[in-house]
Amino acid sequence: MPNKKLWSPTATNSLLKKFQNSISKDFNLESYNDLHKWSIENKNNFWDKIWNFTNICGLKKGQIYETSNEFINEKFFNDSYLNYTENCLLKNDDTDAIIFYNEKKLSRRLSWKKLRENVFKLSNFFKKKKIKTNDRIAAVLPNIPETVISFLACAQIGAIWSSCSSDFGPKAIIDRFKQIEPKILIITDYYFYNNKKINTLQHIHKIIKELKSIKEIIIIPYGCEQNYKLNFKYIKWNKIFENEILNKKFIKLPFNHPLYILYSSGTTGIPKCIVHGSGGSLIQHKKEHQLHCDIRENDKIFYFTTCGWMMWNWLISSLASKATIVLYDGSPFVPEIDYLFNIVNVEKISFFGTGAKYIDHLKQNKIKINNKYDLNYLKTIASTGSPLMHESFNYVYKNIKKNVHLASISGGTDIVSCFMLGNPMLPVYSGEIQCAGLGMDVDVFDENGKSIVGKKGELVCKTPFPSKPLYFWKDNNNKKYLDTYFSKYNQIWHHGDFCEKTKNGGFIIYGRSDATLNANGVRIGTAELYRVVEKINNIEECAAVEHKIHNDTEIILFIKMKGNYILSDKIKNKIKTEIRNNLSPKYVPSKLFQIKDIPKTKSGKIVELSIKDVINGNSVNNLSSLSNPDCLKYYEEIYKKLND
Incomplete structure (x- = not known):
C-alpha cells in the first residue's frame, strides 16, 4: 500500500525553485529529479553555483572539484579561502542574532552587533594566550549564547573547536578530549535540567588531572558571576570582555581548514574523533538551509539540541544565512510539556526542529498543540535523530499544524549534515524522507551491491561531497576512516543505515544496519517492529535484539511501560x-x-547494540557514550536468567 500524501507545496517562490530556474535556462531541468541528477553528475558546476547562490564570502579560485582514485582524497575548493566566522557575522546591526530560553523561563537576546563585538574580544584573548591555528579549544557547556560566542571566536583564528554538553560525565569528557589535547577548556558553573540545578564544577578537577595539555580554564557563570573556591587557577568569563577590541580583521583560511572535531556515538572502544572542515561544513549547511529548508534572512530558526549533538553545529551555521537562531537549555518538557511550542508561538519562529522521540512523546500523551497555539509563522518542522513513525507524521498534521512542511531529515555526525532531507517543492508522504540532498549521490544497495527501489537494503553514497570528514584524529594511514565507511563496498560510502528508496523518490529509514533483526535469513529494521509495538496502549517504548541460543538466534523484546503499568500476559x-x-x-x-529503562546515547538514540552485547555475554566497551549506562544492570540480570 503506498504511503499517504499528507502535504503538497502551494508556494512557488521557494529558494530551491529560484535556484532551479536559474540553472534550467542553460540545462533544461524540469523536475527536482532532473536537478538532483545534474547536481551529482556535474560537481564542478553545481558546487560553484551553490557558492554563488548562497552568497558565500571568501576567495574562490582554482579548481572546484579535484578527482582522485580514492573517495577520501577527492577535494572541493582546495585553492579557495574563507573564514567560517566571517560568514556567520556578515550582518552587523541591532536586531537579534541569538534568542535564548531555558526551562526556568529565563530569556536573553543578543544583537548581531554585540555578537560580533564579543567574538572579536574573545578571539583577541585567545591570541594573547598564544592560541594558534590548529590548536584545540574544548568546551563542556550548556546550550547558551556564550557557547556560540566561544565557538565563533575559536573558528575566527583558525583554532579547532570541540564540545561536550554539560550532562556528559567525567569519563565521557576525558575519553574525548584526552585524544585531541586541547590547550583551553571552557566550562560553566552549573546548568538546569528537569527542575534540578546541577553543579558542573564538582568533577572538573578529575578532568583537569587527566587533560595534561590544558593551559587555561575559563568559567562562564550561568547566572551571576561568583568567586569559586577551587584548587586550580581559572579565568572569569566577564573579565575577558572588559578590554577594548584591538583587531577586527577576519583571517582568511583554506577552504579545507579544520573547523571542529565531533565524536562517534558508537559503543565499541573509545569514541572516534571526526575532523570536519570549515568550508565543507559551511557550503553544505548553506545549501541545506536555503534550498532544502527555505531559510531566509530574518527567519527565526529553533532546533532543540545540546551542543554535544551535531544538530547544534548545523543550527549555528544558519547565522550565515542571516537568520536568527533560538537556543533552548533544559528539559523540553519543563515547565510544561508543550513549552517549546509556546516559544515557537511567542517568538514567531518559522523553522522548528527536534528529535523524532520528542514528537513521539507528544503523540503518546495526546497533546493537541493546535488547540492552544496558532503557529501562524511556522513554515517548517524538522525531525531527526531516529526514524519518525508514520503515526507521528499523521499526528503532526492533525494536532500541531495542518499546513506545515514536515521535513524528516537523516545524515549524522559523520558528515555533520544530511544525506536525505526535506524539499519545499515536493509532497510529504507519511513515513518518508522526501528526497536525497542536492549533490548527494545517495542510493540503496542490496547484498550484492546492486541498486534497488521499493526494497530494503544498505544506504550508500557513491561519490564524494564537501562535508565528508577531512580525516579522523591521529588515524595512521586513515585506517579508522576507511574501516568505518569503506570496508563493505570499494570506494563507496557505506553509512550503516537499513533503508528503502520508495517509488515516490523518497526514503524510509528502518534503523541501524547492525541492529537489524534476522529471522530465517530475512532482515527487518527495528523501527518497523517498534512502530507496531508502540501503538499498543500503555507501552512507552521498546527495544528488540537478537539473542544467540545454541546454533540459532531468537528475538528478545524489552518493553518499557508507561507509569506503573505491568507487562501482563494479556499485553x-x-x-x-x-x-x-x-x-x-x-x-x-x-x-x-x-x-x-532502555539505554540511549546522549542525543536520545536507542542503543540496541549495548543490550545485544549484555544479553549475549559480551562486554560493553564504551559506557561513557550512553546517557544512562546504569540501566544495563537490568539486562545483566536478564542475561543471568537466560543462562540459569
Whole structure:
C-alpha cells in the first residue's frame, strides 16, 4: 500500500525553485529529479553555483572539484579561502542574532552587533594566550549564547573547536578530549535540567588531572558571576570582555581548514574523533538551509539540541544565512510539556526542529498543540535523530499544524549534515524522507551491491561531497576512516543505515544496519517492529535484539511501560498478535521482558547494540557514550536468567 500524501507545496517562490530556474535556462531541468541528477553528475558546476547562490564570502579560485582514485582524497575548493566566522557575522546591526530560553523561563537576546563585538574580544584573548591555528579549544557547556560566542571566536583564528554538553560525565569528557589535547577548556558553573540545578564544577578537577595539555580554564557563570573556591587557577568569563577590541580583521583560511572535531556515538572502544572542515561544513549547511529548508534572512530558526549533538553545529551555521537562531537549555518538557511550542508561538519562529522521540512523546500523551497555539509563522518542522513513525507524521498534521512542511531529515555526525532531507517543492508522504540532498549521490544497495527501489537494503553514497570528514584524529594511514565507511563496498560510502528508496523518490529509514533483526535469513529494521509495538496502549517504548541460543538466534523484546503499568500476559499476547498480523510470524519475539529503562546515547538514540552485547555475554566497551549506562544492570540480570 503506498504511503499517504499528507502535504503538497502551494508556494512557488521557494529558494530551491529560484535556484532551479536559474540553472534550467542553460540545462533544461524540469523536475527536482532532473536537478538532483545534474547536481551529482556535474560537481564542478553545481558546487560553484551553490557558492554563488548562497552568497558565500571568501576567495574562490582554482579548481572546484579535484578527482582522485580514492573517495577520501577527492577535494572541493582546495585553492579557495574563507573564514567560517566571517560568514556567520556578515550582518552587523541591532536586531537579534541569538534568542535564548531555558526551562526556568529565563530569556536573553543578543544583537548581531554585540555578537560580533564579543567574538572579536574573545578571539583577541585567545591570541594573547598564544592560541594558534590548529590548536584545540574544548568546551563542556550548556546550550547558551556564550557557547556560540566561544565557538565563533575559536573558528575566527583558525583554532579547532570541540564540545561536550554539560550532562556528559567525567569519563565521557576525558575519553574525548584526552585524544585531541586541547590547550583551553571552557566550562560553566552549573546548568538546569528537569527542575534540578546541577553543579558542573564538582568533577572538573578529575578532568583537569587527566587533560595534561590544558593551559587555561575559563568559567562562564550561568547566572551571576561568583568567586569559586577551587584548587586550580581559572579565568572569569566577564573579565575577558572588559578590554577594548584591538583587531577586527577576519583571517582568511583554506577552504579545507579544520573547523571542529565531533565524536562517534558508537559503543565499541573509545569514541572516534571526526575532523570536519570549515568550508565543507559551511557550503553544505548553506545549501541545506536555503534550498532544502527555505531559510531566509530574518527567519527565526529553533532546533532543540545540546551542543554535544551535531544538530547544534548545523543550527549555528544558519547565522550565515542571516537568520536568527533560538537556543533552548533544559528539559523540553519543563515547565510544561508543550513549552517549546509556546516559544515557537511567542517568538514567531518559522523553522522548528527536534528529535523524532520528542514528537513521539507528544503523540503518546495526546497533546493537541493546535488547540492552544496558532503557529501562524511556522513554515517548517524538522525531525531527526531516529526514524519518525508514520503515526507521528499523521499526528503532526492533525494536532500541531495542518499546513506545515514536515521535513524528516537523516545524515549524522559523520558528515555533520544530511544525506536525505526535506524539499519545499515536493509532497510529504507519511513515513518518508522526501528526497536525497542536492549533490548527494545517495542510493540503496542490496547484498550484492546492486541498486534497488521499493526494497530494503544498505544506504550508500557513491561519490564524494564537501562535508565528508577531512580525516579522523591521529588515524595512521586513515585506517579508522576507511574501516568505518569503506570496508563493505570499494570506494563507496557505506553509512550503516537499513533503508528503502520508495517509488515516490523518497526514503524510509528502518534503523541501524547492525541492529537489524534476522529471522530465517530475512532482515527487518527495528523501527518497523517498534512502530507496531508502540501503538499498543500503555507501552512507552521498546527495544528488540537478537539473542544467540545454541546454533540459532531468537528475538528478545524489552518493553518499557508507561507509569506503573505491568507487562501482563494479556499485553504480551497482544504484542505477539500485532507483530504476527502486521509484520510476519517470523518476527514474533521468543521472549518478552518488562524493563525499567532502555539505554540511549546522549542525543536520545536507542542503543540496541549495548543490550545485544549484555544479553549475549559480551562486554560493553564504551559506557561513557550512553546517557544512562546504569540501566544495563537490568539486562545483566536478564542475561543471568537466560543462562540459569
